[in-house]
Amino acid sequence: MTNQIRLDRVSRFIETLTQARTLGLRAIEAGEGTLLLELPYSEKIIGNPDTGAIHGGAITTLMDTTSGSVIICALDEFELCPTLDLRVDYMHPAEPGRPVYARAETYKITSNIIFTRCEAYQHEGNTIANCVGTFMRIGKEASPKSYRDLITGDGQ
Amino acid sequence: MIDPAVLEHTQKTGDFTRLLEDIPYARWIGLCCDRFGDDLIFRLPAKEENLGNPILPAIHGGVIGGFMELAAEIYLILGQETLRMPKIVDFSLDYLRAGLNRETYAECHLTRQGNRVANVGVVAWQKSRSKPIATARAHFLLEG
Numbered sequence: 001m002t003n004q005i006r007l008d009r010v011s012r013f014i015e016t017l018t019q020a021r022t023l024g025l026r027a028i029e030a031g032e033g034t035l036l037l038e039l040p041y042s043e044k045i046i047g048n049p050d051t052g053a054i055h056g057g058a059i060t061t062l063m064d065t066t067s068g069s070v071i072i073c074a075l076d077e078f079e080l081c082p083t084l085d086l087r088v089d090y091m092h093p094a095e096p097g098r099p100v101y102a103r104a105e106t107y108k109i110t111s112n113i114i115f116t117r118c119e120a121y122q123h124e125g126n127t128i129a130n131c132v133g134t135f136m137r138i139g140k141e142a143s144p145k146s147y148r149d150l151i152t153g154d155g156q
Numbered sequence: 157m158i159d160p161a162v163l164e165h166t167q168k169t170g171d172f173t174r175l176l177e178d179i180p181y182a183r184w185i186g187l188c189c190d191r192f193g194d195d196l197i198f199r200l201p202a203k204e205e206n207l208g209n210p211i212l213p214a215i216h217g218g219v220i221g222g223f224m225e226l227a228a229e230i231y232l233i234l235g236q237e238t239l240r241m242p243k244i245v246d247f248s249l250d251y252l253r254a255g256l257n258r259e260t261y262a263e264c265h266l267t268r269q270g271n272r273v274a275n276v277g278v279v280a281w282q283k284s285r286s287k288p289i290a291t292a293r294a295h296f297l298l299e300g
Contacts, residue, residue, distance in 0.1 A: 018207040019216035046180040047226075055181035056244050057222020064218035065208075080209070082254070083217045088247045143211055 006030035006073045013069055013078075013151050020065050023058065033074040033106040037066040040099050052096030056129075059100065059120055060088055063131040066102040067116040071135060074106040074114070078151045080143040081114055081135035088131045098122050112137050160239050167234060175230070185219055187226055196234065198227040198262040207257060215255035224249065224262055224278040224292045231264035232274055232296055242274065242296035249292045258282055260289065272298055 007030040014020045014027060014037075023045070029036040039054075039062040047055025064086060071081050094100050104118035114135040120128040140148060148154075158175065166175045170191040176182045185206055188199040200206070200215075200223045208216030225247055232242045260282050267275040278292040279285075 016210045017216060018205055018210070019219050020208070022205045044180050044184045049178055049180065055179075055222065055226065056247070057181055057185070057218070057225050060221040060225065060247065060249075061216060061218025064216070064221065068217070080211070083251050085248070085250045086217075086221065087249070088221075090244050090246065147211055 001032075001076060003030050003032075006032075006035075008153060009072050009078065009151055010035060010069045012153065013072060014065065016147075016150070017065065019061060023061065025062065025065055027069070028101070030073045033070065034103070035066055035070040035073050035105075036101060036103045037062065037069070038099050038101055041097050046096075048093070051093070053093040054096070054100070056088075056090060059090075059094065059129050060086070060131075062100060062102045063088060063104075063118045063120055063129065064133070066104040067118045067131060067133040068135065070104040070106055070116055070118075071114055072151070074109060077140050078143075078148045079137060079140045080147075081137055084113070084134040084136050086131055086133045088129055090129045091127045092129075094120075094128050095122055095126075100128055110137075158233060158239070158241070163233065163239055179226070181222065182226060185223055185226075187223060189227075189230060196231055196264070198223070198230070198264075200260040200262070202258050209254070212254055213257050215257065215260065217251060217255075220251070220255050220260070220280060220290050221247070221249050221292070223260065224280055224290065225294060227262045228264050228276040228278050228292070228294045229296070232266075232276060232298075235266065236298075240298045242298055245273070245295040245297055247292060247294045249290060251290050253287065253289045255280075255289045256282060261285075267293065274298060
């Protein structure tokens with residue numbers, strides 16, 4: 001599978017997640033088991049009105065989405081894998097007015113569980129947060145074929 | 157982050173409108189809070205924009221996390237005698253059931269409060285409190 005196919009699949013997947021779409025999340029780069037997403041800055045997700053820093057919840061959403069979507073970059077066929085757990089460590093508040101990026105990788109894939117790690121950062125590699133997650137493999141049949149085709153582009 | 161006058165008003169009257177109005181992220185996901193005696197129950201009414209998985213449909217896991225994280229923060233602020241702003245250090249979240257497109261509730265408890273760090277537990281549920289959709293715990297640094 002080419003990285004362009006991975007990127008297209010992730011972009012189509014994110015497009016179906018209303019919250020991710022309204023936050024403006026965008027897939028920038030995909031590789032085998034790696035993914036980079038961007039969260040643009042916007043005033044609606046500010047957590048601290050004095051500084052304009054965005055709320056940790058929006059960072060959690062960015063990291064959950066990136067960690068969940070990197071699975072698409074690791075498997076040949078699309079499987080929707082629910083999140084079992086996430087652990088987020090906050091290193092630094094995000095600087096207002098600038099996008100936040102999240103880079104995720106799948107570091108272990110078993111027949112039942114997928115382990116991911118993810119780093120959220122801003123320009124010049126300034127780390128905002130780190131996250132590890134586990135995802136459950138419930139099988140591709142758990143999601144309707146029409147939805148799988150929508151993500152893989154086979155329905156077109 | 158929070159205007160001391162607004163905090164005082166909230167603590168006196170139990171009316172959270174002004175406090176939540178001041179936090180854009182709270183407005184964005186639609187977080188509400190009600191006080192019953194000393195207890196706080198946080199609410200997240202169903203909202204189309206909060207959805208993730210479109211098949212079920214289910215609330216985006218990140219929104220559930222953000223809701224619980226913000227709930228823990230407000231819970232800590234209101235429980236303090238003096239105004240100290242909690243700074244989140246880490247957040248551990250276990251997803252137990254899908255959060256369907258309906259109202260979600262959350263309740264917090266203070267597991268341990270030290271001089272500088274607080275450990276807060278959060279439980280979120282929908283239909284029944286006995287069937288939580290997620291549990292979380294968070295560490296906060298309290299700065300004077």
